[in-house]
Amino acid sequence: MELIDKTKEETMKLTLNKFHVKDIRFAEQSSFANGILYIDKKDLAAYLMEDSNIQSVDFDIARPGESVRIVPIKDVIQPRYKKSGSGQIFPGYVGDVETVGNGETNVLEECCVATSGKIVAFQEGIIDMCGLGAEFNSFSKMNILVPLIQPIDGIDKHTHEATVRIAGLKTAAYMAKLSLALAPDEVETFEHESILEMGAKYPDLPKVVYVDMVQCQGLMHDTYIYGLNVKGILSTLIGPLEVLDGAIVSGNCAAPGHKNATIHHENNPIIMDLLRRHGKELCFVGVLLSNESAMLKEKMRAAYYTSNLSALLGVDGMIISEEGGGNPETDLMLNCRFHEQRGIKTVLVTDEYCGRDGASQGLADVTPEADAVITNGNGNQFVVLPKMDRVIGDIETARVITGGNANSIGADGTLSVEIAAIMGSCCEMGYERMTTRLR
Amino acid sequence: MKHAFRCVTNNPLLAVQDFPNLEYHDTDVLGLLRIVYQEVIGGVKLLTHPLTGSIRPDITPYKTVLLSATASRVDFESVRLMERALQYTEDLYRLRDIPLYKQCSDEAKADFQLIDLSIIERALEVAQWS
Numbered sequence: 001m002e003l004i005d006k007t008k009e010e011t012m013k014l015t016l017n018k019f020h021v022k023d024i025r026f027a028e029q030s031s032f033a034n035g036i037l038y039i040d041k042k043d044l045a046a047y048l049m050e051d052s053n054i055q056s057v058d059f060d061i062a063r064p065g066e067s068v069r070i071v072p073i074k075d076v077i078q079p080r081y082k083k084s085g086s087g088q089i090f091p092g093y094v095g096d097v098e099t100v101g102n103g104e105t106n107v108l109e110e111c112c113v114a115t116s117g118k119i120v121a122f123q124e125g126i127i128d129m130c131g132l133g134a135e136f137n138s139f140s141k142m143n144i145l146v147p148l149i150q151p152i153d154g155i156d157k158h159t160h161e162a163t164v165r166i167a168g169l170k171t172a173a174y175m176a177k178l179s180l181a182l183a184p185d186e187v188e189t190f191e192h193e194s195i196l197e198m199g200a201k202y203p204d205l206p207k208v209v210y211v212d213m214v215q216c217q218g219l220m221h222d223t224y225i226y227g228l229n230v231k232g233i234l235s236t237l238i239g240p241l242e243v244l245d246g247a248i249v250s251g252n253c254a255a256p257g258h259k260n261a262t263i264h265h266e267n268n269p270i271i272m273d274l275l276r277r278h279g280k281e282l283c284f285v286g287v288l289l290s291n292e293s294a295m296l297k298e299k300m301r302a303a304y305y306t307s308n309l310s311a312l313l314g315v316d317g318m319i320i321s322e323e324g325g326g327n328p329e330t331d332l333m334l335n336c337r338f339h340e341q342r343g344i345k346t347v348l349v350t351d352e353y354c355g356r357d358g359a360s361q362g363l364a365d366v367t368p369e370a371d372a373v374i375t376n377g378n379g380n381q382f383v384v385l386p387k388m389d390r391v392i393g394d395i396e397t398a399r400v401i402t403g404g405n406a407n408s409i410g411a412d413g414t415l416s417v418e419i420a421a422i423m424g425s426c427c428e429m430g431y432e433r434m435t436t437r438l439r
Numbered sequence: 440m441k442h443a444f445r446c447v448t449n450n451p452l453l454a455v456q457d458f459p460n461l462e463y464h465d466t467d468v469l470g471l472l473r474i475v476y477q478e479v480i481g482g483v484k485l486l487t488h489p490l491t492g493s494i495r496p497d498i499t500p501y502k503t504v505l506l507s508a509t510a511s512r513v514d515f516e517s518v519r520l521m522e523r524a525l526q527y528t529e530d531l532y533r534l535r536d537i538p539l540y541k542q543c544s545d546e547a548k549a550d551f552q553l554i555d556l557s558i559i560e561r562a563l564e565v566a567q568w569s
Contacts, residue, residue, distance in 0.1 A: 157553060216561075217558045218554065219557035220554060254494055255494065255495070294558055298566065323493075326490035326493060327493075364523055400543070402494070420495075
């Protein structure tokens, strides 16, 4: 018997079929034609209400440049649906738990789902479709479908969160499924070999791993891989193409400016940049997931074990992104220290809370080994957002969300908040374009 | 095996739940962190991070910290983390004349209590101490 099968496919290949969405409109029948996404509200509502925890659901639409404010928002999701390959998008939820990350996936660009509806009395964020607030995230440049989900009476907070999370994923899949029979506007293909194969192919390129820190501390602080809550897992390895195919889903609402929403995972800019440079400037070995627990021993275990995996992989460098702020800075710094102690160079990606003038300490923890740190902005930056003609959701929640306060809503309709209140403003994966300069 | 720990909190929901080894203090988060700091410089060790969750300490009115049941030699990592956490919290409290946590509605307070409880229950679950 031959032990080595030389015909075996060792390269994962994922093609993203990109469709540019010019508008979303409600219609009698759902379809996608000439860049216009038509949504039959009744059909989509019936699909979502297969979940018996939903009492009712309505939908609204926000378009770039409109005088519209959406608040509160729980998650933002890019519509994707697999056309071929194994598994289905958002495995564990829309798809079964079968492996994703290969074949073709249809992607709706300039388009997203933003789930709304109050779960706890704080933590969800704002998207403004025009004005100053629109400058702080990319979502304002997208056509947004907003499901407004009303759960059944008496539902507990954990179930309510899960209900809204899953409804958002299903809505995104429903939308992208409408493109299945169409030819895409644009195609991008990513390839990723097995680790042994890439080692043989690119022996002289620097080997780099990406450590994706994921939040997992409890209600409104959770992340899911293939539908599994990452709480208590040992650090693990995942293929980058699986992440682009929705294998990581956000259940995290802490806090809007710097939580990683599902759309950030689907479009993780660090993964996409590393994939584009793979085999040219560097050898991108893969993605390590390192969780952010509350117990200090668990933080140590995660960071040690992540550095063990990096050493096993034989990498020269590591890029790490944080999720949230405060205690996760200890995870960030432990990961940095333990990797550097093993001779692995590190780059840290984070954001800061350093006061309105930027003069306070921006991070809750530091280590001397952290000598290459990228910041994505100061969440304490204070802004006054103009009045909007229309609000989707409930403007009163602006008084209690992170970055807002009791006096946030002015008599003239303006909104005074820290940018921490704006969805994804300081995304710690570098999804937006903001940074901080030393003066 | 039964694990020994102290649970220092200003979260009244833990008291209602009859949480084990509870030491309740009627103070704000900064006040609670100052109490914990005194314990830590006296040789008690931090078991949980003093800034658990990703809700800023000037926003949530509640915090629970798990500590070692007994004091021994000063744990310098615990002291270092507490000093950073205190500085971080003091800076955020100075952002406004009235810190955000004092502006909470009763509904928001109930949610903050539930989240803090959920985080500490999760911490014990993951450590397999519950």
